[in-house]
Amino acid sequence: MGLNTRIEAAIAEAVAVGQGKGRATPPRLASALQYATAPGGARIRPTILMSVAMACGDDQPKIANAAASALEMIHCASLVHDDLPCFDDADVRRGKPSVHKAYSEPLAVLAGDSLIVLAFETLARQSGLAPERVAQLIITLAQRTGMPGGICAGQGWESETEVDLSAYHQAKTGALFIAATQMGAIAAGQEAEPWFELGDRIGEAFQVADDLRDALYDADTLGKPAGQDDLHGRPNAVTLLGVQGAISRLKDILGGAIASIPSCPGEAQLAEMVRMYAERLTPVVAPSRVPGE
Numbered sequence: 001m002g003l004n005t006r007i008e009a010a011i012a013e014a015v016a017v018g019q020g021k022g023r024a025t026p027p028r029l030a031s032a033l034q035y036a037t038a039p040g041g042a043r044i045r046p047t048i049l050m051s052v053a054m055a056c057g058d059d060q061p062k063i064a065n066a067a068a069s070a071l072e073m074i075h076c077a078s079l080v081h082d083d084l085p086c087f088d089d090a091d092v093r094r095g096k097p098s099v100h101k102a103y104s105e106p107l108a109v110l111a112g113d114s115l116i117v118l119a120f121e122t123l124a125r126q127s128g129l130a131p132e133r134v135a136q137l138i139i140t141l142a143q144r145t146g147m148p149g150g151i152c153a154g155q156g157w158e159s160e161t162e163v164d165l166s167a168y169h170q171a172k173t174g175a176l177f178i179a180a181t182q183m184g185a186i187a188a189g190q191e192a193e194p195w196f197e198l199g200d201r202i203g204e205a206f207q208v209a210d211d212l213r214d215a216l217y218d219a220d221t222l223g224k225p226a227g228q229d230d231l232h233g234r235p236n237a238v239t240l241l242g243v244q245g246a247i248s249r250l251k252d253i254l255g256g257a258i259a260s261i262p263s264c265p266g267e268a269q270l271a272e273m274v275r276m277y278a279e280r281l282t283p284v285v286a287p288s289r290v291p292g293e
Contacts, residue, residue, distance in 0.1 A: 003054075007046045010065035011037060011072055018118040032103045032111040033118075037076045041094050044277070045180045046072045048202065051273050052184025052195065055266025060133070064187040066126045067137050070119035071183060074141065075176055077115035078151050080108050087155065116145070136186045144179035151175050173210065174203025194262040201257035202274070208250045209281040211236040212243065254278040 001009070015037050019030040046068035053064040083090040083098035084105060091101050100108035120138060127134040144150045154172025157163050170178075178199035182192035215238040237246040258271050 003047065003050055004043070006065065007043050007050060007068055007072075008038075008040075010069040011040065011043075011046075014066070014069040014073065014118060014122045017122070018114055028103060029107055029110055029114065032099055032107050033114060035102060036080050036099050036111050036115065037073065039094070040072065040076065043072060044206075045075055045176050048177065048180040048199075048273075049184040049187070051266075051270055052181050053188045055264045055270045056185055056188035056190045057265065058188055060130055060187060060189070063126050063129055063133055063137070064184070066122050067141075067183045067187045070122045070137075070141060071176065071179055073115045073119040073122070074145050074151075074179075077112040077119075078155075078176075080112040080115070082155070084108060087158075130189075133186055133189060136192065137183055140182050140186060140192060141179055144175040149175060169204060169207045170200065173207035174200055177203035177206065190264075197260040198257055198262070201253055201260055202277075205250055205253040205257060205278075205281060208237045208246055208253065211238050212246050212250070214238075216243065250281065251278070254281070 015033050018033050019025060049068045049071055050064060053067070058064055079093055080099045082088050083093055084100055090098050092098060096102070098108070099111055103111070119141065123134055123137050123141065142150075146152045147156075149167075149171055151172060154168060154170075154175060157168040157171065178196055181195040181199035181202070185195045186192050214236070237249060240246075241249055254274060254277075258274050261267055261270050261274070264270070
């Protein structure tokens with residue numbers, strides 16, 4: 001089974017549990033869970049998690065599958081909530097109507113909440129295989145989801161009058177990438193701490209890349225509204241460094257990410273994965289699309 005197929009199967013299985021598998025459940029909410037998670041874009045976070053688990057031996061594939069699907073459900077839940085009128089008020093996500101546009105605001109809130117709870121249930125269901133690993137996975141995902149350093153904290157910074165840019169970026173974008181590398185290691189029975197730097201650097205790179213895409217691309221290209229950083233007055237790398245400066249910064253971060261990969265049997269394959277994402281992340285900028293330069 002290929003990696004993408006494995007990830008999609010794990011997510012589909014987890015979502016089916018949340019939908020009730022034939023039990024009497026609210027049909028529109030059950031449908032919204034599927035809508036929010038599939039099709040799921042690039043599945044970057046679970047791919048990183050699985051790649052780390054495989055590089056470390058992947059001796060408990062069911063645990064790695066649960067970890068990957070749990071992480072992606074948290075990510076999808078965050079997108080559902082981010083799009084709500086109280087936050088970004090975005091009508092489009094991944095090229096289709098956002099969940100609150102397709103199903104209503106109440107069902108979008110409930111779908112996001114349900115996916116968060118389902119993520120932790122998915123992990124807990126594997127506790128019989130390796131209780132200590134599963135406990136570590138649950139704690140790690142919780143820490144990277146809530147307060148004080150998870151994606152909830154990242155969203156919270158946007159409601160403050162003064163923003164700690166480093167803390168904001170690490171929480172809003174970096175948290176789930178740190179979760180990806182650490183949870184991949186934990187799922188394979190390895191220590192989490194050596195994998196923090198790789199996740200942190202990948203997260204920082206994705207934040208800079210996202211700032212660049214938001215500034216340079218249109219909504220059709222992004223599959224979601226463009227220009228959101230300027231619209232909401234958010235701190236971002238393009239405002240701080242300019243377009244070319246941000247691209248240079250992105251390349252530096254990704255180079256550091258490759259250098260930070262801990263020693264493991266699959267180290268070379270992980271380095272190649274990061275290089276592949278580096279090529280995909282770096283925007284190809286037409287001169288007419290470079291604002292202010």
